[in-house]
Amino acid sequence: DQWRRQRAIINPTFSILKMKRMLPIIDDCMATLIMKIEECTKTSSESFDIYKLYKSLTMDLIWRCCFGIKTNMQNNPNDPYLKRSQEVFARENSAYLATLLTIFIPELRPTWLACHCWLNYIKVNLRRLLPMGEKLIEDDPNEWLKDNVECFIRQAHLSHSHNHNNNINDCNDNITKSTDLIHLMLDATEKNSTDTNQDDSNERVLSLNEVKQNIYLFMIAGYETASTALAYVTHMLATHVDEQKKLQNHIDSFLKVYGVLDHEIINKMEYLDWFIRETLRMYPITPIIINRECAEQIDLPGIG
Template sequence: MFITSILLCTFIALLINHVRTLKSRYNYFVQWNIPGPPPQFFFGHLLKLWSAPISFEQTRDWTHRYGSIYGISEGTHPVYIVSDIDFLQEVYIKQFSSFHSRPLNFLAGILQGKGSHLVFAQGNQWRRQRHVINPTFTPAKLKIMKPLMNKCIQLLMVKLDEMNGQEFNIFILYKRLTMDILYMQNDVDNIYMEKSAASVSVQLDKLFVVKLSNVVPFLIPLLTRLIKARMFLVDKLRGMIPWLMRNVEDLPSVWIIKRVGNVVRERLKSGKRQMDLLQLMLDVATNDEVKDNENEDLTTKHLHYSEVLSNVFLFMVAGFESTATALAFSTYVLATEPDVQKKLQQEIDEN
């Protein structure tokens, strides 16, 4: 009875302390006079974000109500929501080297390690990758790839001429254009296009395991082990009993990375060089261990081959949907703003 009473008192004391800690965290923005919607206990603002069709729609509504800088809580974690242009310029341009790391959700953390790409990489690993990859996008290097892109654009112009003035959805053609530049493939039913679209359409933040990790973050180590064990087991069983595992599909991102790996191995084996993004990355790749020491000279740094795979995947998937969307929106603006369209045409003709 005495031990039970001690345990009960200890539990109550811990519970009270936990509640006080939560309240203190929820008062973070109040203490700094930062506006924002009132949080719900334990969940913060997660329930509102989860219930919205797209999280952006909910934050947009809050922005209209609370202004260009306000705060919310993801569980008990305070988060600034910023749309102030001067603030963003300070973070993303003037002091970008101090704000490179991105908050990673639970599943993104599983992909950490040697194979991390620029979005997931942190600290010195990010600095090294950015230093190595940046020269890939110099005007001189992009000019080398210009013939490949022009060939794809010419095919787009042929498709536009075939429309013969009829109404059509240009977004579909733009997706085929970006896919053609990235994959040399413009078939809308191609498996690569399907997997790329699937990779960007999944809202990871709304998956149950991600929600669970946001609410009870101390479970993340356990969930990480379980998911890694599941991935390892599936790969082993696929090799041992393929007939039984044929219906167990890889995640779209894993599927694409495996195919990129096949392309890399084939190119290295053949010894052929093609002036594209993959070749530029392979030129600075190594199988040796890559260490990220803060004081080391970055000019001698390389990418590990696993980082090449991850970054090629990043540019393929990120470039597919985002570039097509930007082109479609730009076309919409030009169609609805004839003065802007005329000015653009003049600048093109003059140059």
């Protein structure tokens, strides 16, 4: 019921019309990626790791589409948002280990999470109390991410409450106007609360904590999955030159007719769709950390 309620509120956020509002952001990020690839091919005749560029691209898209924050992470590998985000998803992170243990032995999930929380609690206090703690013990990237996400959500909530979109400068000066996912989710929440009776309006509104959880899910589901899929598609293009030329001619034919490729035109590109689907069939992207757990026992008719 909780999942169904949240889906009913959030699904309007991902309508085609609202997703179109993010196309300029995506185009801008892609233009930066193309420029970086051109730089890599001009400065060196040797091969280069395009997967790193794809990871920077997807994280750039996530921060801009989720929070409206324009970073420079594709051009600056030391960008704090990029470094911190990559630390969160690094396999050395204790949260990653806790996630794996939860997947393999879900019955002990409370134990794994409790251990992770206690380790972080000890680490934070040692870092704060020891004379050289800040130099010897690194701060937790998960806490940094959590604090920033909560800060941006509070700002977006205040901007909706007071209608002051120009005053969102407390956490980051680069926050752009409200085409980001947080504002779209709050828009959907606000619309649902006005469209329903007062008795069940609370059921049609996401709490700030639920908004935060869904933003986390968006980040987790979109980072390595999208960048890995792009890497596999690039690998297939590089190793199948005939298919590469055929796909290029297919795209050029649409460019010749329409001039610009928008959402509707891309949906008409059957061969592009076939190529991506075949790549994902050969190299499926397994969502290791996105899993579901049955909340209660259900008897399926005819199965028992």
